[in-house]
Amino acid sequence: MKRIIAGLTVLLSAVLLVACQPSEKENVGDKKPTVTVTTSFLYDMVYQLAGDEVNRELIIPAGEDPHVYVAKSSDLKKLQTADLVLYHGLHFEGKMIEALEQSGVAVTKNIKNSDLNTMEEDGETILDPHFWFSIPLYKSAVEVASQELQKLIPAKADMVKENTKTYLTQLDELDKWIAKELSVIPAESRYLVTPHDAFNYFASSYDFTLYAPQGVSTDSEVANSDMIETVDLIVKHQIKAIFTESTTNPERMEKLQEAVKAKGGQVEVVSGHGKELFSDSLAPEGEDGDTFIDMYKHNVNLIVQHLK
Template sequence: MFRKLLMIIAVTMMTACAGNAGNMTSGPTEKSKKLNVVVTTSFLEDMVNVLAGDKVDTQLIIPAGEDPHTYEAKPEDNTKLQNADLVLYHGLHFEGKMIELLEAINAVSVSQNFDESKVGRMEEDGETVIDPHFWFDIDLYKQATKEAAKALQEKLPDLKDEIEENLQAYLKKLDELDTYNREQLNMIPADRRILITPHDAFNYFSRRYDITVKAPQGVSTDAELSNSDMAETAAYIVEHQIKAIFAETTTDPARMEKLKESCKAKGFDVTVVAGEGKELFSDSLAPKGQAGDTYIDMYRHNVDLIVSNLK
């Protein structure tokens, strides 16, 4: 109760001092002379860089490689949010531990205008939960990019045409990425188009490219992972003779090793695809300067890794 009270006080003070972070000013602060944009994840950092480049100052809250599902705002994050001209976040409860804070300052959710029929939902423990991993549906990612562009254009009217030009060029690149993904994934035989990952982050990917996905944990890494979930997944792997399962960059690889041992106990050997450069990106891009540090590079990496191990 005391911790919750402190958070409410902090949010109230931030709101009073900083005003509306989504609509704090009509443009850049005088101090920086550039629009100060704060984003929650590396996906959005890349998105803003594509749209506005060095015309804005972009600050990241959740470091690349960390898990947004479980990340809790630190005091320095509150300072970033307080000084922001614009705050962008995913929405759909992706930033689960920060959602009250983000909503309190009226940050802009890039998923706020999604068609509800396109938003994934799953049954977990008798409840319906929203799947926040929309970026694996390229059409939804394009819409999110348009939403970010609109927010930037409202803050930077003098750069409206430039941002629009960058947006249209990027949308074409995303279409090219979609074509590449389909061509590569079609190389996997029908009976091998099954992707096993640590948590349910790839359902939009499944829907778009007709790949069956299964994971021992739900859409959030904050969800409980039981022994029965592991046993059920192991039984599925053995039944379908799946030769490779994949680790993720933001989850503990030991989880998949445990799954491998469960399969071995049933008399079936499966390969864990893991290690540096051999893990799937799910909830984060790579740190800057590493392979997979942009959305397009991340997606191509994932597709290439999946195809090379399942075909």
């Protein structure tokens, strides 16, 4: 994750230099405050809690890969003019983390390290930043965002509180729905093979074994040893399907399929528009998976369809 959004480093450092200068914002009359967020997950979260009572600005567009995102000059303006900046934390934003720590609020700030999974990156053990695939951890992030929004729009604090209560209930219902839907997949078929290492929390929450030959970063090459290990796993357990992601190159999973075939096995590559798992981004607005809840349901439906 250290490589994520590296291009924002200089831009975000500039934010700190102008922090003490007069802001371009003019909160006149009933003008709505602006909340700038780093990802589509937070963009949706803010809407669920505050609705149209705030303007939202997004740094990384939905559907784009955070690992290879190239910063634009407009990103600086979004951060510079924001009344509130929300970001993931856990180093998901990579090299821009120092600037965000000084200018924004991490929605993961109340999550204990002991509640997080760990993963390997470049020979180091790091905290897994993909917390959103754990419903309890995601609820913690929602509560932090809610508190910040209540402070931002105090006149609407009761509305935010009520929306938060409703949303947390919906997330509890989602958790139960996920477990029920996945129950049709037998234990011997609960192997989830994806390109990069984003589904550890999902796997640990719902009793899956996860294999991701590409590792943490979507722009890394697959090591031969990881490829061989994954091929052997697929052949040994007769795994029916492996999955592509909306923000990764499907060709790498197709190569994995070819390697399985060379070993006498057979596996389906689940790919194509609308047939990819969402991992590091929601879908663009107006498409299936453009909210957190719909994203999760899309993923579960796809997994059940191909592994049951």
